[in-house]
Amino acid sequence: MPRILSIDYGLKRTGIAVTDEMQIIASGLTTIASDTLVVFLKEYFSKENVEKVIIGEPKQMDGTPSESAAIIEKFIKIFQKEFPEMKLDRVDERFTSKMAFQTMIDSGLKKNQRKNKALIDEIAATIMLQDYLQYKR
Template sequence: MRIMAFDYGTKRVGIAVTDPLQIIANPLTTLHPDKLWPFLHEYMQSEVVATFVVGKPRQMDGTDSQSAEHVVGFTRRLQREFPGIPVVEIDERFTSKMATAAISQSGMNRKKRQNKETVDTLSATIILQDYLNSKSI
């Protein structure tokens, strides 16, 4: 059983999953929100997902950011589409900055470093790893 994490945005959704033993977070893909639901339904036919983790955008003071309302709608739809899978929200502050920093230090060429899909997928991976780390404490 895997855990799947999302970095939800209105233009792109970064997705990451764990290995079946739920030890390591791995980048999966980045999709346009319109393509997300067919992708998830197809993915669920071949993989078992135990939990969804959704990055919740927050301001520096801990209050919801402007984009949080989109994430609430996404979370509600996740719960409707897959009622048997719990959804956990986790603070996603700084994940995009961390992803951008990791990409710039990785030695990727400039074109790949500037690819926003790479940042979104890596952000989802960081969200998932943060969740895994919080579970093991």
């Protein structure tokens, strides 16, 4: 069974998570510079069987698009041009960064380690993907 990949896209950094081959568990993969994302995905897709990509949809509390929505929409156009055959789903990403930070606290990471924004992005992508898997079931 192919994997599902999750992207927590940001202006500077992008957190990436992926499922196992049975699509049961989401795991953090990496965080990379956003300007290298397309190159990273081309390489990853050439090595791994991925059937779908999940991209976060940032929203305000009232459900309207947040300020970063335009940045993500621009990336989605590039993604669809580069990977026209890849299925794409959007998921609400409200609170994922806060949940990621709380996960770091709950895991016992020291204050210095919790300042690692790249780790927060990777955990946020993992939370989005795990929520997607639960919703899919």
